[in-house]
Amino acid sequence: MDVRFKIAPSGKAVDETGLKFDISDFDGYAVEAALQIKEKLNAGEVVVISLGPDVVQEILRKAMSMGADRAVQLKADAVPADSFAIASALAAELKDGGYDLIMFGRMSIDTAHGATGAMTAELLGLPVVNAISKLEFDGRTAKMRRELEGAYELVECALPAVVTIDEGIARPRYPSLKGIMAAKKKPLDSKPAQLPASRLTLDALALPPERAAGRIIGEGSAVVPELVRLLKEEAKVL
Amino acid sequence: MSNNVLAFAESRGGDLRRAGLEAVAAARVIADARGGAVHAILFGASGIAAHAARLGAHGADAVIVVEHAAFAQNNPEAVAATIAARMSAFGAFVCAASATGKDIAPRVAAKLQVPVASDATAMTVSASSVTVTHPGYTGKILQTLTLTATPAVLSVRPGAFLPKEVAKAGTVEQATAAADPAASRVKVTETAAGNAAKLDLGEAPVIISGGRGLKEAANFKLVEDLAAAFGNAAVGATRAVTDDGWRPHSDQIGQTGRLVSPDLYVACGISGAIQHLAGMRTSKTIVAINKDKEAPIFKIADYGVVGDVLEILPVLTAEVRKAKAQ
Numbered sequence: 001m002d003v004r005f006k007i008a009p010s011g012k013a014v015d016e017t018g019l020k021f022d023i024s025d026f027d028g029y030a031v032e033a034a035l036q037i038k039e040k041l042n043a044g045e046v047v048v049i050s051l052g053p054d055v056v057q058e059i060l061r062k063a064m065s066m067g068a069d070r071a072v073q074l075k076a077d078a079v080p081a082d083s084f085a086i087a088s089a090l091a092a093e094l095k096d097g098g099y100d101l102i103m104f105g106r107m108s109i110d111t112a113h114g115a116t117g118a119m120t121a122e123l124l125g126l127p128v129v130n131a132i133s134k135l136e137f138d139g140r141t142a143k144m145r146r147e148l149e150g151a152y153e154l155v156e157c158a159l160p161a162v163v164t165i166d167e168g169i170a171r172p173r174y175p176s177l178k179g180i181m182a183a184k185k186k187p188l189d190s191k192p193a194q195l196p197a198s199r200l201t202l203d204a205l206a207l208p209p210e211r212a213a214g215r216i217i218g219e220g221s222a223v224v225p226e227l228v229r230l231l232k233e234e235a236k237v238l
Numbered sequence: 239m240s241n242n243v244l245a246f247a248e249s250r251g252g253d254l255r256r257a258g259l260e261a262v263a264a265a266r267v268i269a270d271a272r273g274g275a276v277h278a279i280l281f282g283a284s285g286i287a288a289h290a291a292r293l294g295a296h297g298a299d300a301v302i303v304v305e306h307a308a309f310a311q312n313n314p315e316a317v318a319a320t321i322a323a324r325m326s327a328f329g330a331f332v333c334a335a336s337a338t339g340k341d342i343a344p345r346v347a348a349k350l351q352v353p354v355a356s357d358a359t360a361m362t363v364s365a366s367s368v369t370v371t372h373p374g375y376t377g378k379i380l381q382t383l384t385l386t387a388t389p390a391v392l393s394v395r396p397g398a399f400l401p402k403e404v405a406k407a408g409t410v411e412q413a414t415a416a417a418d419p420a421a422s423r424v425k426v427t428e429t430a431a432g433n434a435a436k437l438d439l440g441e442a443p444v445i446i447s448g449g450r451g452l453k454e455a456a457n458f459k460l461v462e463d464l465a466a467a468f469g470n471a472a473v474g475a476t477r478a479v480t481d482d483g484w485r486p487h488s489d490q491i492g493q494t495g496r497l498v499s500p501d502l503y504v505a506c507g508i509s510g511a512i513q514h515l516a517g518m519r520t521s522k523t524i525v526a527i528n529k530d531k532e533a534p535i536f537k538i539a540d541y542g543v544v545g546d547v548l549e550i551l552p553v554l555t556a557e558v559r560k561a562k563a564q
Contacts, residue, residue, distance in 0.1 A: 005378055014379060025494045081383060083344065084353040109493065111381075112374045113356040115344035122348035127315070127423035130341045133487055147488045148250070148337045150438040153312060154428040161423075167480075167494050168487040199387040200353035203369065206380045211519065216531060216542035221553040223543055227525065228557040230541055235523040237444070237502040238468075238561050 007205050014110075014205065023059050026105025028172035030165040033135060034103050035067045035173075044100075045069045049093065051086055051193050052079045065175035065183035074193035081111060082198035087119035089193040094124060099160060101142070106131040106164040114164075121162035129155050133168030239329045239366070239388050241274025244321065246333035246342060247293050247301070249282045251431065252310075254289040256441065257334035259296045259401035264361070264394040265332040266297045266402075271363035274329065275299040278408070281317050283310040287410065294408025296401045301410045308419035311426035312338060316419035318345035323416035325350055325389050330368060335393035336440075343393045352387035359398045368392065376493045376516035396440045397499065439491065442472035444502045447491055447518070449476040451507020451528060451547050455484035460551040461506055467558040474498070476514050492517035507547040510535030527551070 006015035023031065034046045048063040050056040051074040060071035074089050094102065102124075104117030114130075121128030132155070134145035144155045147166060175183070217223055217230065232238040245265035247258035258278070265276045278298035280286055282305060290301040304320055321342070325331060331346055333339035335357040347354035358370035359380075368390040372381045385392065439445060446468070448461040458473070465471035475485040477492050491498055493513040503521035508514060510526070510533055518524070519538055526539035527547045536542040543550060 005375060007379075014375070081381070082353040084347060084351070087348065110375050112372075112376070113344075113354065114340050115347070115354045115356060118341070118344035119348035119354075122345055128345075129424055130314075131337065146337070148429075149440055150436060150488075151250070151429060151431045152488070153426045153430070155424060155426050157424045166487075167490060171481070198353075199385070200355060201384045201386060202381060203384055204382040206382070208373075208377060208380055208520070211524075211538050212540070214526075214535075214537045214539045214542055216536055216539075216544055219531075219544040221545065221550045223545075224550060224553045224557050227541055227543060227554065228561050231502070231523070231525070232561060235502070235540065237523055238558065 004207065007207065011204055012202055021055050021058060023062060023172070024105055024108045024110070026107060026165055028105070029167070029170050030103040030105050031063045031066055031068060032170040032172040033165055036170060037101070047072065047099075049074065049090065051076055051089055053077060057188060057190070060188055061183050062175060064186045064188075065179040066173055067179060070186055071188045073188060073190040075190055076193040076195055079111070080195065080198040080200075081202045082200035083111075083113045083115035084119055084200075085195050085198045086116050087123055089195045090116070090120045091123035092194045094120070097160070101159060102126070102162045104162070104164040106166045117162055117164035124162070126160055126162050127157050128162040128164070129157055130164045131166040132163050133166045135163065135169060240327055241269065241272035242328050243269045243274060243276050243330045243332060244324065244328040245276055245278045245298065246321070246331070246339060247278040247280040247289075247298075248334060248336060248338050249280060249286060249289065250312075250338070251429065252282060252286060254280070254292055255336070256401065257336040257339060257396060258293065260394060260396060260399050261332050261334050261339070262293060262297050263401050264358070264399035265330070267361060267399065268330050268332070268363050268368060268390070272329065272365060277302060277328070279304065279321060279324070281309045281313070281320070283307055287412070290410045291407065294406065295403055297404050298408040301408045302413050303410060304413050304415055306415055306419045308422070311429055312341070313419045313422050313426070314341050314345060315422040315424055316415050316417045318342055318349060319417035320415045321346050322349035328389055330390040330392070333393050335395050339393050343391055347391040350389065350391070352389065352391055353385060355383050355385050355390075355392040357395045358392050359395050361392075377497060377520060378516070437470065437472040439472045439474055439489070439496045439498050442470065443500055444468045444471035444504070445474050445491070445498055445500045445518075445521070446471050446504045446506065447474035447476070447508060448479060448506045449508035449514075450478050451509070452479075453548070457548060458484060460548065460555070464504065464506075464551055464555045464558065467555045467562065469562065476508055476511070505535050505539070506551060508535055509533045510538070
């Protein structure tokens, strides 16, 4: 079944009744990629950070059950639509350094601007490579691959740096029972997010128009001439 | 605030990309509403200036050309620094939401301490703000967002703003980069073009896409054959198939891959998981071929054919060739 969202009575939010929150796809890849780096080097610490209301604690616990060492919640009543506001709060938290690599998903699945990682890097004065599909290290140099439309590029950058993760790097592992138990004891530091006013305002939400119901025109290769006729005369795409 | 708009004239490998012309078309919407001019900024190695005339012929009143050997490859640090340094003369910056544009826009916005609205599919313009339609939740929710900061920084979804020729030529100005492009901390060491003859998924009017129903990687030949018969088709795949290594990740259509809306989408041996539908449900016409008549793909297919994709594809390819030959 295809899922259709419902819009809350305010007209400005998704009705969250019955929805289960999870790590956004690309952020899940980023957590997995971070864990693999730590496991390979057998050193370092993986810290996960999220901005939002207390529902994000569930997501931070999941990342810790996958293997992250500790978590930080930047507490806000809601996640603003404005990526610059989010990046400002993240940069305020991260300005004192103490990391070699900051990893983001290339975009969230819900607000889907794909801007927070690069903006955070700019605010921190760090180099950033967006939407990478491969990541290796040669000493303190990160060697990466970025997919373009119909092409790709190989990119290098010295650490510390910011990267945003695309498809192709890692599928997130499932937390083990042992991992889930261990995550309950790992530190989760919750503090208020230093969010500036949002200057990208959400005015309204709408559902896209529904497609007409599907139609099966027949079975087997005998129906192919009819299909081609329809593509030509009805859909006019041939 | 200036009523002028700066558009990012995206290039790659010494060629101006259609994305650059679309950015000019979208910038034109803002500039026309405010009575301003569109300036296009074009980066590249020596010789890129040859494309300035095409930008003018598509609505750029002025073209700023920044040539440097280090712009032969993408150089987002120096590009973003140069754009940001010029923005005091503009009320808005527009680029395409392409891989390159989505890399540039947030950098420019953050340097100017303003938000970015990504992937706009439509916009309305007032004297002091730009309101966009932005597809969120993989296109399942359309958000109306207003940028109240100045300048307005936005990227536009490929295909949403179509380039238009005008009977006018833009002026051309040669400029230098605001940051040394050779000193960027991020270095592109190689750009490997895919198959040059291959149409990009975002630009192809027809997409033939394959899933697990093809049973093995070698059978993708049947999908490629059908694409070749159409002549204007690109080949896509489901995540199951790219995860198994049958096709490169860049071919994946779906929630975590490409979001496409071609005139015709032919789903071959694809059951229609919601993550896949998220990437192609806005296609104008959808054909599905699948042996399971209960497969979810048939709920959104305009023309469903129940049957073995391995048997049907060669017949369809032959029929399409015949139709094209007429």
